Amino acid sequence: MKEPLIVLENINIRTRDRSILSIPRFELFPGEALGVMGPNGAGKSTLLKTMALLDLPGEGTVFYRGKKVTDHSVLDVRRRFAVALQQSLLLDMTVHQNIAIGLKLRHRSRREINMKVEHWMEVFKISHLARKQALHLSGGEAQRVNLARAMILEPEVLFLDEPFSALDFPTKVQLLKDIKQVVSKTNTTTVFISHDLTEIKYFTQRMAIIMGGEIKQAGSTAEVLSEPNAYAASFIGEWSRLLT
Amino acid sequence: MMELLFEGLIKAFEMIISGDPEIVEITLRTLRVSMTAILVSTLLGLPAGMLLGLARFPGRKLILVLINIGMGLPPVVAGLWITIFLWRSGPLGDLSLLYTPAAIVIAQTLVSLPIVTGLTATAFQQIDEKMILQIKALGATRWQLVWILMKEARLAILAAIIAGFGRVVAEVGAAMMVGGNISGETRILTTSIVMEVSKGNFDIALALSFIIMAIAFLITFCLTFLQQRKRPE
Numbered sequence: 001m002k003e004p005l006i007v008l009e010n011i012n013i014r015t016r017d018r019s020i021l022s023i024p025r026f027e028l029f030p031g032e033a034l035g036v037m038g039p040n041g042a043g044k045s046t047l048l049k050t051m052a053l054l055d056l057p058g059e060g061t062v063f064y065r066g067k068k069v070t071d072h073s074v075l076d077v078r079r080r081f082a083v084a085l086q087q088s089l090l091l092d093m094t095v096h097q098n099i100a101i102g103l104k105l106r107h108r109s110r111r112e113i114n115m116k117v118e119h120w121m122e123v124f125k126i127s128h129l130a131r132k133q134a135l136h137l138s139g140g141e142a143q144r145v146n147l148a149r150a151m152i153l154e155p156e157v158l159f160l161d162e163p164f165s166a167l168d169f170p171t172k173v174q175l176l177k178d179i180k181q182v183v184s185k186t187n188t189t190t191v192f193i194s195h196d197l198t199e200i201k202y203f204t205q206r207m208a209i210i211m212g213g214e215i216k217q218a219g220s221t222a223e224v225l226s227e228p229n230a231y232a233a234s235f236i237g238e239w240s241r242l243l244t
Numbered sequence: 245m246m247e248l249l250f251e252g253l254i255k256a257f258e259m260i261i262s263g264d265p266e267i268v269e270i271t272l273r274t275l276r277v278s279m280t281a282i283l284v285s286t287l288l289g290l291p292a293g294m295l296l297g298l299a300r301f302p303g304r305k306l307i308l309v310l311i312n313i314g315m316g317l318p319p320v321v322a323g324l325w326i327t328i329f330l331w332r333s334g335p336l337g338d339l340s341l342l343y344t345p346a347a348i349v350i351a352q353t354l355v356s357l358p359i360v361t362g363l364t365a366t367a368f369q370q371i372d373e374k375m376i377l378q379i380k381a382l383g384a385t386r387w388q389l390v391w392i393l394m395k396e397a398r399l400a401i402l403a404a405i406i407a408g409f410g411r412v413v414a415e416v417g418a419a420m421m422v423g424g425n426i427s428g429e430t431r432i433l434t435t436s437i438v439m440e441v442s443k444g445n446f447d448i449a450l451a452l453s454f455i456i457m458a459i460a461f462l463i464t465f466c467l468t469f470l471q472q473r474k475r476p477e
């Protein structure tokens with residue numbers, strides 16, 4: 001068994017009056033593509049925020065490669081990850097500058113940055129948009145920029161929070177294909193949140209069902225889809241049976 | 245009435261073209277004092293506004309309420325308080341700042357600081373929390389995050405400075421009270437307009453008003469230009 005890359009232990013995140021994420025233990029393994037499904041408000045984005053170390057949990061511990069992540073080390077570890085959220089949240093600058101920003105924040109040389117930006121714009125077929133203002137892009141274009149901005153970091157772990165949901169069908173299929181290709185070629189570990197069973201089936205080998213802030217079932221994607229437990233069945237049961 | 249305006253215009257041109265030394269001196273002092281005040285307001289108000297807009301700490305709401313009240317603070321009230329503080333026997337009397345340009349700078353800063361701070365705070369409060377997460381996710385340090393957010397909010401920040409500057413140049417009550425409108429020392433454009441009007445010299449007052457309007461226009465124009473700078477397509 002491989003050593004896990006990220007381990008969550010005894011995580012408890014709550015608002016004033018209720019718990020929004022409660023995870024005794026959860027592991028992410030190197031090289032895997034993990035799917036996360038669950039109803040609205042289940043805590044998927046909160047889980048991603050915690051795993052991607054965007055916020056250290058008040059209660060509980062995140063381990064990265066066996067080491068506890070502390071306030072002191074969190075930025076270093078976070079810089080090995082990349083995140084693309086549902087809303088593209090591009091900055092008010094050109095497409096080129098948006099894609100370059102992560103490397104710029106890491107003080108990479110201008111030569112390296114330009115080379116990589118060119119490369120990733122090509123991969124996502126947005127080279128022609130380089131000088132355009134990011135806020136003028138269409139939803140699909142913006143989402144490509146969003147993904148290029150994440151992939152250029154050559155992350156160890158790529159976190160995707162429903163980044164395809166606003167796209168038209170052909171664009172979605174094309175991007176899913178492109179990303180999957182890149183991810184498997186670079187052996188990037190991926191966490192993929194989606195409401196779409198077909199996307200999860202296509203993209204992931206393992207999946208977790210989260211409801212009410214708790215992971216109700218986790219296992220190989222095929223297994224969870226064919227043999228959902230009571231919780232998972234209540235959420236995806238019908239649909240997965242229709243699909244398989 | 246039109247005649248009066250016309251005369252004022254002629255007089256203004258005469259005074260400006262002839263380089264009337266007193267006018268030049270008053271104008272330069274006005275510029276110096278107002279620019280210093282808005283600079284101090286910006287240097288204090290931007291960081292304070294950013295902190296109030298982004299951070300969560302006890303007492304924050306109360307401070308925001310006080311700032312909002314401060315935005316409407318009548319300048320004469322500000323002037324009164326500064327006078328009391330700077331009065332010879334007052335707490336800061338030893339500094340002998342009353343009736344100096346420094347006192348006017350303090351007064352103008354006091355009336356513009358809540359505006360700069362409050363509008364900056366509002367701008368930063370409006371930034372989507374998810375945007376902050378996304379910037380963190382891109383690997384930004386705390387200072388890099390602040391820098392990027394400042395660039396994102398640059399339009400609103402400039403608007404805050406423009407509004408603060410408007411208050412500074414328009415303000416007269418406090419400048420009169422703490423500066424005393426002393427010829428050659430603390431007379432600035434607004435206070436001398438008040439004085440000329442009270443003396444019945446409408447033409448000079450008009451001339452001065454044209455100068456102050458020109459200054460306000462020029463500086464606001466420059467700031468707006470900076471704000472609306474056309475971005476490369």
Ligand SMILES: Nc1ncnc2c1ncn2[C@@H]1O[C@H](COP(=O)(O)OP(=O)(O)OP(=O)(O)O)[C@@H](O)[C@H]1O
Nearest residue numbers: 015020021038039040041042043044045046047195
């Ligand atoms: N900053 C916050 N303050 C208070 N409550 C929050 C905060 N962030 C999330 N929550 C709550 O936590 C719960 C989980 O939110 P989360 O965004 O993780 O859900 P999700 O599974 O991603 O939902 P969706 O499918 O709609 O994206 C929700 O009920 C939400 O209202």
Ligand SMILES: [Mg+2]
Nearest residue numbers: 044045046161
């Ligand atoms: Mg979500």
